[in-house]
Amino acid sequence: MSVKSFGLSLVLLLVWSSPSLAAIKEKVVVAANGQKIPVVYVFPDKVYGKIPAMLVMHGSGGPAKREYDYAERFAKMGVAAIVIDSFSPRGIKDVITNQEAVRSSEMALDAIAVLQEAAKHPKLDSSRIGIIGFSKGGAVAMRTPLDFVNKAGNAQFALHIAMYPNCDSFRLKVTTTGKPIKVLVGEKDAYVSPQACIDLAAQYKKDGANIDVTMLPSAEHGWDVVGSRHWARSGQNYSKCRFVEISPRVWVERKSGLKVEDEKGVTPGRKKALAQCLTHVVSGGYNPEAAATSFSLIADYIKNVLKPDDKS
Numbered sequence: 001m002s003v004k005s006f007g008l009s010l011v012l013l014l015v016w017s018s019p020s021l022a023a024i025k026e027k028v029v030v031a032a033n034g035q036k037i038p039v040v041y042v043f044p045d046k047v048y049g050k051i052p053a054m055l056v057m058h059g060s061g062g063p064a065k066r067e068y069d070y071a072e073r074f075a076k077m078g079v080a081a082i083v084i085d086s087f088s089p090r091g092i093k094d095v096i097t098n099q100e101a102v103r104s105s106e107m108a109l110d111a112i113a114v115l116q117e118a119a120k121h122p123k124l125d126s127s128r129i130g131i132i133g134f135s136k137g138g139a140v141a142m143r144t145p146l147d148f149v150n151k152a153g154n155a156q157f158a159l160h161i162a163m164y165p166n167c168d169s170f171r172l173k174v175t176t177t178g179k180p181i182k183v184l185v186g187e188k189d190a191y192v193s194p195q196a197c198i199d200l201a202a203q204y205k206k207d208g209a210n211i212d213v214t215m216l217p218s219a220e221h222g223w224d225v226v227g228s229r230h231w232a233r234s235g236q237n238y239s240k241c242r243f244v245e246i247s248p249r250v251w252v253e254r255k256s257g258l259k260v261e262d263e264k265g266v267t268p269g270r271k272k273a274l275a276q277c278l279t280h281v282v283s284g285g286y287n288p289e290a291a292a293t294s295f296s297l298i299a300d301y302i303k304n305v306l307k308p309d310d311k312s
Helices: 065-076 102-119 136-143 147-154 192-205 270-279 288-306
Strands: 003-005 024-031 035-043 051-058 082-085 124-134 160-163 181-186 211-216 231-237 244-246 250-253 259-260 281-282
Touching: 003 270, 024 102, 035 065, 051 065, 051 102, 051 136, 051 288, 065 124, 082 102, 102 124, 102 136, 102 147, 102 250, 124 288, 136 160, 136 181, 160 288, 181 192, 181 288, 192 211, 211 250, 211 288, 259 270, 270 288
Parallel strands: 003 211, 051 082, 051 124, 124 160, 160 181, 181 211
Antiparallel strands: 024 035, 035 082, 231 281, 244 250, 250 259
């Protein structure tokens, strides 16, 4: 597995600002995992035939400006966007201070359920629907290629893009759908561990996954979220935690050595393990050069895999 690192000084052609595209929006609700998941479709202003789409999975703060900025940018490319909200139906505003209030495994099942419905949409090509996720949503984008997650329906994501994901869970064996997985991490990210993502991608690759990682120099967490150059706040930080499956369905936290889940789903040592590996400050910062670079890469991934029609 190769890890690509991109210099930023030459990639300033894309200005990261909210687009002014008058995109067409549709709002629906999808039943998933006992929840009613709000979904917003964002379409190009003109659609010719069935078009590709990207499902947009939010991070720990819930769906916000970032998710809709990406949705409108995709629409401008001739690619529909499917923005979902895994938090509000569960009565949660955000999970910044309690990441287990909604787990990425739940969000992944939401995404798969929404995919099955989106695949039936008359405007969409079911074989050309990808997913992009940010931070906690990035962990979802790393999970949705796994075979066991895809048992809920016939449609599969054609492309998975994980933006600065949390990469703390290392399975005994990784079996994926074979669809491409693109991981973008920031060199200076202290909210999640970029090295853990490199290591996890190496495991995916060893087990046969189609995956690569791009490291963005000097980029902090959330480099594409317009705002202050650096921020820090109270929140749960899992960057020092490593959960490793040592036998089928039996997990330990590597730093503490404690068993955090057994084959029956019992979690005897999880609290003690988290007390040793969790920290409680999260940080990040907007980086316009990294934002321009990453969106250029994302656009290339989408064009190469989903092949949007220029007429859309």
